[in-house]
Amino acid sequence: MRVAGGGGGGRGGWWGGGRRDGARADARAAREAAQESFYELDSAQRDALLAVETVKSAGEPATSRRVEQEYADLVARIDQVTVAYLGALDAVDLEAAELDPSAAFRAKQQLEQAKRELDAKRTELGTFVGRLQPLVEHAEAQLIRVTPAVERAKQALLAATVALEQARGAGLKADDLAARLAELAPELSRLNQGVSQHGVPATLQRAEDVARRAEAVRAEAAQLPERAGEIDRRVGTLRTRIDALENRAGTVEPALSELRRRFSTACWQDLQNVSAQTADAVRSARSRLTEAVRARGDQRWADAMSAIGTVRALLETAEGSVTAVNERLRQLNEVQHDPQREIERARFALRDAQRLAMAGRQAPDPRHAGPLDAAVGRLDRAVASLEQAGRHPDYWQFLTELAAVRETAAEVVTMIRGH
Numbered sequence: 001m002r003v004a005g006g007g008g009g010g011r012g013g014w015w016g017g018g019r020r021d022g023a024r025a026d027a028r029a030a031r032e033a034a035q036e037s038f039y040e041l042d043s044a045q046r047d048a049l050l051a052v053e054t055v056k057s058a059g060e061p062a063t064s065r066r067v068e069q070e071y072a073d074l075v076a077r078i079d080q081v082t083v084a085y086l087g088a089l090d091a092v093d094l095e096a097a098e099l100d101p102s103a104a105f106r107a108k109q110q111l112e113q114a115k116r117e118l119d120a121k122r123t124e125l126g127t128f129v130g131r132l133q134p135l136v137e138h139a140e141a142q143l144i145r146v147t148p149a150v151e152r153a154k155q156a157l158l159a160a161t162v163a164l165e166q167a168r169g170a171g172l173k174a175d176d177l178a179a180r181l182a183e184l185a186p187e188l189s190r191l192n193q194g195v196s197q198h199g200v201p202a203t204l205q206r207a208e209d210v211a212r213r214a215e216a217v218r219a220e221a222a223q224l225p226e227r228a229g230e231i232d233r234r235v236g237t238l239r240t241r242i243d244a245l246e247n248r249a250g251t252v253e254p255a256l257s258e259l260r261r262r263f264s265t266a267c268w269q270d271l272q273n274v275s276a277q278t279a280d281a282v283r284s285a286r287s288r289l290t291e292a293v294r295a296r297g298d299q300r301w302a303d304a305m306s307a308i309g310t311v312r313a314l315l316e317t318a319e320g321s322v323t324a325v326n327e328r329l330r331q332l333n334e335v336q337h338d339p340q341r342e343i344e345r346a347r348f349a350l351r352d353a354q355r356l357a358m359a360g361r362q363a364p365d366p367r368h369a370g371p372l373d374a375a376v377g378r379l380d381r382a383v384a385s386l387e388q389a390g391r392h393p394d395y396w397q398f399l400t401e402l403a404a405v406r407e408t409a410a411e412v413v414t415m416i417r418g419h
Contacts, residue, residue, distance in 0.1 A: 023104035027094050030111035037118040038085055044125045045078060051132045058139035058200035067132065074128055078121045085114040142200040149207035150191050156214035157184060163221035170225045173299055177224075181217050184210055224299075231296045231304050235289060238311050242285050245315060248322050249278040255329045263332055267396040271328060274321045281318035285311045332395050339386060339398070346379050346402045349409040356416050368412050375408040 052071045056064040088110035093099070160181055167174045187210045190198060198206070252275045259268035292307035335342055350372060357368040364372075382401035386393050 023101040024094055024099050027104040027108040027111065030108040030115070031089065031094060034085060034088070034111045034115040034118065037115045037122070041078065041118045041122045041125070044122045048125050048129050051129050051136050054139045054143070055132060055135045058142035063135065067135065070128065074124060081117040081121050085118060088114045139200070146200055146203055149204050153191060153207040153210040153214065156211040156218065157188060160214040160218040160221065163218045167221045167224040172224045172228060174221060174224060177217050177221050180213070184214060227301055228296065231292070231308070234308050235293055238289055238308065238315065241315050242282060242289070245278065245318055245322065246282050249275065249282065252278060252322055252325050255325045259329055259332070264392045264394055266394045267332055268328065271325050274325050278318045278322055281314045285314045288314070328396070331399055335395050335399055342399065342402050343383055346405045349406045350375055350379065353409040353412045356413055368416060371408050371412055375405045379405045
């Protein structure tokens with residue numbers, strides 16, 4: 001048979017070109033398969049990196065370091081395989097016009113080997129990510145908490161800022177609250193930097209701390225107008241009480257004068273300094289009230305309340321003393337006019353206690369009878385002393401003794417009913 005188109009049996013015949021083209025096609029197919037494996041490995045590596053970063057952001061430091069080290073070791077091995085793949089890719093120009101079939105065959109073998117190594121590392125990555133999955137799920141659960149926690153912190157800061165502005169609008173300085181709010185600005189900046197820089201635990205803790213501190217500022221700022229108003233009301237009330245006390249103090253000297261004139265020294269000597277003490281109390285109360293007003297203006301609330309408390313104590317003591325003088329005169333007038341009335345009150349109390357002590361008994365309980373008998377004797381002695389005193393009896397001692405008798409009777413009644 002003659003060969004069509006002439007030409008002898010040299011290597012450049014049709015069969016030589018066909019073998020070369022087949023080798024090139026096989027090598028190209030191997031290259032495409034290796035490239036696909038490389039892309040899949042690259043995608044798997046990105047997924048693994050995301051998993052590692054997720055674990056790092058929310059995991060324990062020791063766990064995060066271990067995972068990061070495992071990943072770094074795996075990446076180092078992947079890099080070696082990648083270098084081998086790139087070397088195989090560049091070893092032979094599969095697009096060259098005169099490609100030696102043997103070179104194409106070697107390139108095919110190298111690329112297939114590179115593909116196998118790339119696939120093996122992708123499998124290794126998959127195994128690594130699978131082991132990380134419980135840690136990733138835990139971290140994701142933590143991460144879910146971050147956004148609402150940070151949002152709550154920001155809303156708390158906003159509410160605190162609004163409350164502070166309203167307090168200032170009401171004429172209150174609130175400098176200490178403003179300083180506390182300003183301290184939270186760096187914390188807000190750190191929150192805005194996110195978990196990638198600070199991690200989930202630190203971010204959650206910071207968000208909760210910011211929310212708590214901001215809420216405290218908001219609550220205090222919201223209370224400022226009410227607190228200031230309450231102090232203003234108390235100051236007004238106390239100022240009125242001071243004026244009233246000063247007016248009532250005018251009754252002390254006339255009452256004392258009458259006590260001195262009509263009754264023995266023992267009846268009034270414990271009251272003789274009330275007038276001077278009341279004047280001192282009024283002066284001290286006005287001075288302390290002025291301090292309270294000054295502290296309120298400076299928003300030293302604790303100092304203002306302390307001064308108000310002192311004023312109240314001074315007034316209560318002084319008002320009690322003024323009342324005691326006038327009440328003493330009233331009581332002495334009544335007993336002087338009709339001592340029998342007080343005696344009957346004491347005897348009635350004793351008889352009532354005695355009847356209760358004998359109820360359902362043949363003889364009283366000694367625990368009840370003893371105090372009652374002593375009280376009867378005390379009453380008798382007080383009456384005898386009054387009758388023997390002459391023109392100026394110690395009516396106050398008489399009233400004191402009878403009050404003690406009534407108290408003893410009341411104590412016995414309480415003891416009996418307690419059983």
